[in-house]
Amino acid sequence: MIKTGIYYAYWVSDWDTGFIPFIEKAGTLGFEVLEVNAGTISKMSRKERTEIRNAAEYAGISLSACIGLHPSSDIASEDISVRTRGIQHLHSIGDAMKDCGIDRLSGIIYSSWPGKLEGRSISKQQALAYSIASMKEAVKTAEDNDLVYNIEVVNRFEQFLLNTAAEAVEYVRTVDSPNLKILLDTFHMNIEENSMYDAITTAGPHLGHFHLGENNRRPPGGLVGFSWKDIFSSLHAIHYDGWAVMEPFLNPGGEVGRDISVFREIMPAADLDEEAKKSCEFIKGIIRSFTDESAPALI
């Protein structure tokens, strides 16, 4: 059954933080997964990573990791030293994940975040070729440690290489590793895909991770918003059995507000814990409706 999770940065203004309080909070609010920042764990000591692993095991929470590579570690760069740094960074992230007991990474791991075509001396096709060659190296850590790396399809304003599920499928087919899959995110699909159903179907067996968020990154559910039953019906149709991690961002300020481009309170005066809890219950209810045979059939 699909597990429901939340990204820790929902609660913080700056990316680097200790994750243990959020492991406990996620469990209390009903989540089964906490997604953490892969960059942060890669900077931690082995002792700190072991503490995270133990805290997650104690709370019964699974962990996933996410990152957008910094432009100085862009594995699609025309500069070989930048690509090499990126591949090395992905290797150390793989090591850090192992220490934390994390088996899946996702994000903009195929280039940089943000990543513009403008300013590069190469074309999109050339950048893609560099990225694919780098990824064939980087994914070896995943293959050696039974990890899955998921390339995140994002909107045009954050990256130029992979804006659609179709582009991502072509990428993973070219790299051709069972440890390389795709992350689709409803916020990004809503900007780029003709149809979320088609995008999920196109990803099919290559879909390794899934991010949830309403159109403006509110937590899923509420009076207006996406048709989550249809979205999970599409996931059900392709037999998706990965995790569904919400990635809401509601407040401006700090590194997170700056990097996510949040310039106003998206839900003024919202109680973050309460909204997360409601959204978690809502999503878990939908997931149950597809697995519980006693639930009414969806049309």
Add this chain to the structure above:
Amino acid sequence: MIKTGIYYAYWVSDWDTGFIPFIEKAGTLGFEVLEVNAGTISKMSRKERTEIRNAAEYAGISLSACIGLHPSSDIASEDISVRTRGIQHLHSIGDAMKDCGIDRLSGIIYSSWPGKLEGRSISKQQALAYSIASMKEAVKTAEDNDLVYNIEVVNRFEQFLLNTAAEAVEYVRTVDSPNLKILLDTFHMNIEENSMYDAITTAGPHLGHFHLGENNRRPPGGLVGFSWKDIFSSLHAIHYDGWAVMEPFLNPGGEVGRDISVFREIMPAADLDEEAKKSCEFIKGIIRSFTDESAPALI
């Protein structure tokens, strides 16, 4: 009745161009309005502007103008010389519009495009205060010449000041000129607003212009996409009688592809004229259904 239009840049790769062929094309395809680039007409001679005016009159096409101010003309800048340049630029645009017989301007005329908060030495509130003070000056050209300036609400990746209709309403109320109104665009609302219906209702009598586009900037209509009947029903409910101008962007390359962040063919091998014509017919049909009393009522 709402007139249906199209933005000329649908057909070009670079912003500066002659508009007369597109005036004729728009008419042939069924449109009643062509929207042109205000920056381009501001650089034209009076003779060239008169030719545009005559061509539009001859074709029976109304013209509107649109611009995103360059950062060097940002009227929200902390640098008084940049703000002054922006105000001057808006004055010369107003003069150029008069020569062309254009009575409405819209776009990011309250700051710059693109416009990030990062890198400024002032807060969003301070930038907003500079913008409003500048606009009180700039709008005088509109007041003196019976023009309407419409501030465009755009997504977070293109501007930080006005991402929602509610923010724009507060802005125009503060400037308090009958010649300053709001442009809402379905592409941008889809990223930022909880509900397009609420956004249109919030703008209400302040709505002076309206842009159409599907979620990924395809022309309106087709097998999947927004509920255009609901969108026009919302416009009907607020008695909107301005124009509805589609602003599709389908192809990468050139200044336009770069600035709009199009990195792939959104509709591969599409016949641009044919798609525009189909979309124009579709939108005009919906508009007629709200004004033709013999048309079946919409639920």
